[in-house]
Amino acid sequence: MTQPATAPDHAGQGRRLAVVVVGLAAVVVAMLCAFALPSVHSGPHDIPVGVTGPQTATAAVSKVLSGEEWDVTTYDGEKALRAAIEDRDVMGGIVLSQGHITAYTATAGGAQSAASLTSMVTAVAKQQQADVTVTDLKSFPADDPKGAGFSSAALPMIFGGMIPAVILSRLFPGRAGLRLRLTGGIAFAVVAGFAVAAMLQYGTGSLSGDYWISSLGLSLGMAALALTLLGLESLMGTAGFGLGAAVIMLLGNPLSGLASGPHWLPNGWATLGQLLPPGASGSLLRANAFFDGTGAGGPVLTLSCWVLFGLALILVAGRRGPRRTTAEEPTSQAQLV
Structure with a gap:
């Protein structure tokens, strides 16, 4: 004896459709969060930077750089600071002297970090009425200077x-x-x-x-x-x-x-x-x-x-x-x- 065909389960299909719609919406939100949140909160975060120069000057600059943006390390001299940048111990460095500030950057290590360091050093030099020299120790190739x-x-x-x-x-x-x-x-x-x-x-x-x-x-x-x-x-x-x-x-x-x-x-x-x-x-x-x-x-x-x-x-x-x-x-x- 054949069995009669069962009526379609409209309620069950509606529930499945609701689950699919909510699930897809959750995926879209997750995609937005994954792409947007890092961008929204992007910026300098504990960028390692070296400082060298007279003790009073390095202490003053280190105080200015205190916070979440920079992680400051003091070096004994300019040679040691340059070596630390080339060894990737720090992303850049600041050499302080009377009336002059030298900024060492490594653009190839992070262009935005290098630009942020340059901007910060320029602002400090303007406050102290000092001259500024910026030297890029690790730049992108000349054929593609912006990387x-x-x-x-x-x-x-x-x-x-x-x-x-x-x-x-x-x-x-x-x-x-x-x-x-x-x-x-x-x-x-x-x-x-x-x-x-x-x-x-x-x-x-x-x-x-x-x-x-x-x-x-x-x-x-x-x-x-x-x-x-x-x-x-x-x-x-x-x-x-x-x-x-x-x-x-x-x-x-x-x-x-x-x-x-x-x-x-x-x-x-x-x-x-x-x-x-x-x-x-x-x-x-x-x-x-x-x-x-x-x-x-x-x-x-x-x-x-x-x-x-x-x-x-x-x-x-x-x-x-x-x-x-x-x-x-x-x-x-x-x-x-």
Whole structure:
């Protein structure tokens, strides 16, 4: 005997629709918060700066710089201060002398921080009626003095990790394609890293330093992104890839600090950004391209951890047994009457 068709559950569908609408609205708000909050609260946050000169003068300037914007360290002399800037212990420095102030900046370490330091020193010199000299110890290359090409590298690095994860997952699906996806992800990261570095260094003139080192750093960053997303997709399917892509785009991109430097973001946001692949990749590229590798250790460690995390996810996905896609068939079937 056939059963009558059940009436559509309009109330249930309405509830599901309401959940979807509220959920999508929450996603939009989360996106706005992720992009807007760091920008709204951006500015100098504990920018490390060095000061040297007569004790009374350095004490007075240190008092002026006290607060949340600057983290002041006193040095014994100008030589020690310059060395600290080149070693990335501080972002800039101030040399005080009778009737003259010298400001040392490192624009390549953070253009906005350098501009803020220059503005502050100019204001102090005006108050003291002193002359000012500004020297940029670490500037962007002459072909790209504003660092526009360097700042624009964020999205290519991010999409350089996302695109291969999407394409390889579609071309080589399932457990049988895991090795091909892994091999393809690593190969793409290497090729793309060298290609992007060549474009930035020789095409736009945005990078200086050793091309091979910068290329390897970019390849490591793209591998960290690609393998993590491939691992999430292999283990959790589309939901895993979506989760990873959302974190990278909504948090990793705005918190990378590639254009401004991490000291221009609020402390908590800046720390989180440097722990994510886009921020670590940007910091590694900055260290290799402009500071002869100084400060590269932390980003290399962070990116290596992401690579290992991605490999671990892929290994777990490869060892996991096949999912049961259908329920067991009953031994007998009921007859229709």
